[in-house]
Amino acid sequence: MGSAATAARTAASSLVAARRQLATTPGRLRLAALLLTLSAIVFGLVAGHAAGERARAVQRVTATDQLLVSAVELSVSLSNTHAIAAFSFLRGRPERPASRRLYDDALGQSSAGVAGLAREIGRSSGSGPAVRRITRTLPVYAGLVENARANNRQGFPVGSAYLRKASKTMRNAMLPAARDLYEIEAQHLTTGYRRGVSRWTLLAVALAGCTLLALLAFTQIALAHLTRRILNPGLVLATVLLLGLLVWLGSAFTMQQNALAEAQRTGSDPVELLTATRILASRAQADESIALAARGGGEEEPRLEDVDRGFQAVTRPIGGLLKRAADIAGAPIGVIDDAYRTYLQTHSKVVEQVQLGDFTRAEALAVHHGTGGAPSTKQAADALGAALDREVGVAQRRFEDAIERADGALTGLGAGIPALTVLCALLALFGLRRRLEEYR
Amino acid sequence: MNAAPRRHRSVGLIVCAAVVLGGCASVSDDAQNSSLAALATQVPAPKDYHPPKPEKTRSCDRLFHSAVPSTGRMPAGSYMEEIRKRGKLIVGVDQNTLRLGYFDPSDKAMEGLDIDLLRAVARAIFGRSKDRIVFKAISTAQRESVIESGEVDIVASAFSITCDRLQNMYFSSVYYLAQQKLLVLEDSTDDTLSDLRGKEVCATKSSTSIKNLAGTGVVPHPVELRPDCLVELQEGNVAAITADDSILFGFKQQDRQTKIVGRCINVERYGMAINRRHPEFVRFVNGVLKRLGPAGLERIRRRWLGGLTAPTGDEISQCDHRSALRRAAARRRPQPVSP
Numbered sequence: 001m002g003s004a005a006t007a008a009r010t011a012a013s014s015l016v017a018a019r020r021q022l023a024t025t026p027g028r029l030r031l032a033a034l035l036l037t038l039s040a041i042v043f044g045l046v047a048g049h050a051a052g053e054r055a056r057a058v059q060r061v062t063a064t065d066q067l068l069v070s071a072v073e074l075s076v077s078l079s080n081t082h083a084i085a086a087f088s089f090l091r092g093r094p095e096r097p098a099s100r101r102l103y104d105d106a107l108g109q110s111s112a113g114v115a116g117l118a119r120e121i122g123r124s125s126g127s128g129p130a131v132r133r134i135t136r137t138l139p140v141y142a143g144l145v146e147n148a149r150a151n152n153r154q155g156f157p158v159g160s161a162y163l164r165k166a167s168k169t170m171r172n173a174m175l176p177a178a179r180d181l182y183e184i185e186a187q188h189l190t191t192g193y194r195r196g197v198s199r200w201t202l203l204a205v206a207l208a209g210c211t212l213l214a215l216l217a218f219t220q221i222a223l224a225h226l227t228r229r230i231l232n233p234g235l236v237l238a239t240v241l242l243l244g245l246l247v248w249l250g251s252a253f254t255m256q257q258n259a260l261a262e263a264q265r266t267g268s269d270p271v272e273l274l275t276a277t278r279i280l281a282s283r284a285q286a287d288e289s290i291a292l293a294a295r296g297g298g299e300e301e302p303r304l305e306d307v308d309r310g311f312q313a314v315t316r317p318i319g320g321l322l323k324r325a326a327d328i329a330g331a332p333i334g335v336i337d338d339a340y341r342t343y344l345q346t347h348s349k350v351v352e353q354v355q356l357g358d359f360t361r362a363e364a365l366a367v368h369h370g371t372g373g374a375p376s377t378k379q380a381a382d383a384l385g386a387a388l389d390r391e392v393g394v395a396q397r398r399f400e401d402a403i404e405r406a407d408g409a410l411t412g413l414g415a416g417i418p419a420l421t422v423l424c425a426l427l428a429l430f431g432l433r434r435r436l437e438e439y440r
Numbered sequence: 441m442n443a444a445p446r447r448h449r450s451v452g453l454i455v456c457a458a459v460v461l462g463g464c465a466s467v468s469d470d471a472q473n474s475s476l477a478a479l480a481t482q483v484p485a486p487k488d489y490h491p492p493k494p495e496k497t498r499s500c501d502r503l504f505h506s507a508v509p510s511t512g513r514m515p516a517g518s519y520m521e522e523i524r525k526r527g528k529l530i531v532g533v534d535q536n537t538l539r540l541g542y543f544d545p546s547d548k549a550m551e552g553l554d555i556d557l558l559r560a561v562a563r564a565i566f567g568r569s570k571d572r573i574v575f576k577a578i579s580t581a582q583r584e585s586v587i588e589s590g591e592v593d594i595v596a597s598a599f600s601i602t603c604d605r606l607q608n609m610y611f612s613s614v615y616y617l618a619q620q621k622l623l624v625l626e627d628s629t630d631d632t633l634s635d636l637r638g639k640e641v642c643a644t645k646s647s648t649s650i651k652n653l654a655g656t657g658v659v660p661h662p663v664e665l666r667p668d669c670l671v672e673l674q675e676g677n678v679a680a681i682t683a684d685d686s687i688l689f690g691f692k693q694q695d696r697q698t699k700i701v702g703r704c705i706n707v708e709r710y711g712m713a714i715n716r717r718h719p720e721f722v723r724f725v726n727g728v729l730k731r732l733g734p735a736g737l738e739r740i741r742r743r744w745l746g747g748l749t750a751p752t753g754d755e756i757s758q759c760d761h762r763s764a765l766r767r768a769a770a771r772r773r774p775q776p777v778s779p
Contacts (some may be wrong), residue, residue: 057443075479123611129445147674151694152545154694155544155545155546156538156693156694157535157536157537157538157542157667157690157694158544158667158671158674158691158694158695160536160667160668161536161665161668161670161671162671163735164664164665164668165668165671179476179479179480182479183476186472186475186476188471188473189472190467193467194467196467197466197467260467261466261467262554264467264468269471269472270471272471272472272475273471273474273475275475276474276475276476276478276479277478279479280478280479280481287483309483310483313481314481314483315483316481317474317477317481318478320474320478321474321478324470324471324474328471360548370572
């Protein structure tokens with residue numbers, strides 16, 4: 001009880017002492033020095049944190065983009081694998097060694113892709129289950145295709161049943177898992193972009209910077225009144241330094257932000273749109289081959305006119321995707337548009353023959369060559385795929401350029417912010433000390 | 441070339457810096473959302489086929505055997521005349537059933553017992569069958585709908601004549617007698633449906649075989665196309681396949697490690713199905729069958745299903761009797777088994 005009273009008395013007396021101090025000029029100067037130091041520390045921390053956060057966001061965007069690209073490549077190679085398997089089935093017996101090799105390559109690419117993703121993703125990001133699902137079903141799928149092939153070699157119709165089952169596995173298990181993967185990574189990418197352009201960090205930096213600036217200005221005005229000396233070199237230098245740092249931060253953050261937004265708009269957005277197109281085009285091609293190979297039959301496999309129904313459903317969104325990509329990226333989409341139109345035309349020729357009941361002719365149009373020097377659907381699909389791949393590559397390079405600029409804009413901030421803030425605080429303290437010394 | 445945009449960019453940069461470090465460039469996930477939505481595209485399922493409800497239930501026991509009288513020739517205004525003018529007979533077949541209806545990829549031709557009969561019909565109309573038939577491959581479940589929609593002229597696809605089906609379409613006279621049996625792995629000890637109680641048994645959707653599983657206690661495992669059942673058996677997902685012996689015979693040829701077992705579960709009488717609008721075409725087809733005669737039909741049977749012993753008349757009537765008893769029992773205590 002006694003000690004509490006003593007503590008209260010001590011506190012009261014120190015409050016009184018502080019108040020007495022503040023009444024004197026040196027006391028006020030000391031308070032200003034204290035506030036300036038604190039404010040500089042806060043500013044330094046906030047700015048450093050903001051710069052760090054943004055640099056990390058840029059890194060995260062880069063890393064996630066790589067995962068997204070891997071996920072997309074996996075989707076493409078999976079649907080490609082199936083398109084090739086279905087096509088070589090349609091082409092009939094005996095299977096050409098070249099098409100066998102194509103299938104093996106595509107399958108190898110798929111399994112390398114899923115293994116690579118499993119390694120890159122690790123445990124952290126929530127895509128584990130999707131990767132596991134693909135890892136588990138890929139060998140099952142390959143087994144079904146081999147069974148289809150072995151039975152087909154002997155002329156057994158159960159071969160086509162195995163191919164249908166493989167098709168179902170691909171469509172109901174593997175492609176959805178690959179799409180989940182794509183979705184998860186795409187969402188991570190968006191989160192990265194969001195963090196990279198977050199306004200809150202900017203606002204905090206601006207607030208801390210303005211506080212420090214205001215303190216400096218106020219101290220100088222007060223000092224000018226007190227000492228009738230207008231300029232205090234230390235404080236003036238500190239102010240100039242702070243202003244410089246603020247301009248640097250402002251321009252660096254703006255440049256980084258613009259570059260990041262550009263990376264999304266001209267880089268990863270078109271990549272996503274075009275690869276979605278690529279995946280759908282592969283799916284449509286596989287659907288057509290399987291429908292023709294099955295010559296109809298079955299509710300789940302497209303039949304006769306249904307050769308077209310699956311194709312139409314799968315290709316319907318492509319127009320919109322291409323238009324969006326064109327809005328963003330401009331001219332080169334024209335090539336893709338042309339390839340896509342050619343593809344649709346060749347397919348409609350196939351459908352025409354199917355409707356006439358001439359499967360042999362329809363197959364020839366799908367496999368070998370179109371009418372009057374036109375390509376077969378297979379050739380048209382390959383051309384479309386190649387055009388899309390090329391444009392995806394271009395967009396990916398644009399993304400990398402922009403990311404490099406975003407990263408470059410932040411260079412030096414990590415060392416610059418603490419160094420300049422400390423220097424600024426030291427200069428201010430130095431200026432104040434000169435005045436304080438006059439009172440000794 | 442880049443001067444203008446660059447200047448714009450630097451102006452923008454200054455403005456940005458001026459507006460208290462405010463974020464002026466923003467990001468959006470529109471493009472991503474449309475990509476993801478596009479990738480979620482599903483192929484719409486075709487509409488389910490529901491046979492129209494018959495107006496009144498007729499007893500059709502005698503219809504099995506009473507063939508419609510035959511005439512043979514093609515009168516003007518008849519449906520055969522229409523087909524002849526068109527130049528093609530449009531038929532619905534299964535292309536995956538070895539020995540009955542099968543597309544041989546090396547010959548690039550359809551073959552089988554059902555196909556031979558359709559060729560006989562085409563020959564009767566056109567004088568030859570080559571290039572005169574448009575084969576439309578259909579699943580078991582689609583057989584009834586393609587007849588009713590008029591998409592095909594005639595269906596021959598191991599199509600059993602039943603009371604229910606006769607309400608909605610015509611059938612030719614019987615051209616083949618099959619028995620519903622079981623296919624199991626060669627080391628299996630299951631011989632009858634009662635051995636398989638509680639186990640999964642594969643059958644094709646909408647087949648008479650799957651309907652006959654009602655009330656037997658086995659778990660039906662429905663599939664789309666006939667050979668899908670063989671896949672299920674080979675992958676170990678089912679203990680047995682039930683189908684007509686004519687179909688099982690084709691399966692056994694594709695997998696030597698299986699055997700056909702079981703007493704006859706039901707007798708299936710195959711006929712060619714025709715739309716109810718064309719009774720004259722049914723008579724015509726019956727005429728064709730009559731002209732082939734028992735000897736002609738037997739020749740075709742031997743050609744495709746020679747390895748299968750044909751049931752004797754006694755066996756047939758015994759099996760009919762047993763399945764009638766079973767059906768009556770099932771009616772008395774209905775068990776919920778959905779095919």
